[in-house]
Amino acid sequence: MTNSASPLGALLCFDVYAVNLAFGRVYKPLLEPLGLTYPQYLVLLTLWSRDGQTVGHIGAGLGLDSSTLTPLIKRLEAAELVTRTRDPQDERRVIVSLTGRGRNLQSEASHVTACIAKATGLTAPEIVQLQSTLAKLRTALHDGVEGPAPAGPARKGPRQ
Template identity: 50%
Template structure:
């Protein structure tokens, strides 16, 4: 017969950690996304940048970093690879030369059509309804925002 762990030890069980559930779910997502994004020639972080740019083209580098929670040290090499692939172009703002604007090339715009197959594939792989996934996403975003607010204090 299994011995019941004290409450203090129960809290330290791996399967009781929400951080591990989120972490391992992220890995599962990456495994599902990989073959889909390989067809587009993108890594997952590059896909996120492209999502930002497909929403709004000509975005300041700083804004992309803020939206994706990435610092410039992580974002810059990512953008260099997207530029080398001919998907984006980096230009200096005419109003403020210190500001770098990230824009899509015609090839980057065209890739959006190929990327339209990704969300339905993820939906099918999840075996959830749109409403279920939306509710989960909203809960996770609320949790993320509360944690970020705590760290910012």
């Protein structure tokens, strides 16, 4: 036992790291025919579930900053999958909306999610359990950085 002082937490981040990269590698060949990268797909997933979100809102969901999202979304815009328009109510906000092409891509991508679900090799209850633990973990990690938020709503994204 060379490192008995760091058994659990360290290995956990290790596993999450490797699984995340493994997910990316499984998705890549499925997304390539659609002309999408994995993070771009995650942004589209967000928009398919609710269209017309602001950059900040999308970032809060994925844990990404505008410095990452702005160029990514501009590439989606260049591919004519989304449009970016300033919110007339608050000109600071940029509202990202799906184009027809962007919406149509959801059905083209539907088999992707089916493939992935199969590739996980997990049963439905296992997935539910895993998601629940990961959600808990994510909240705890955020609170650990920002402080447990003694009152008021916890900050969700980076630099919100």
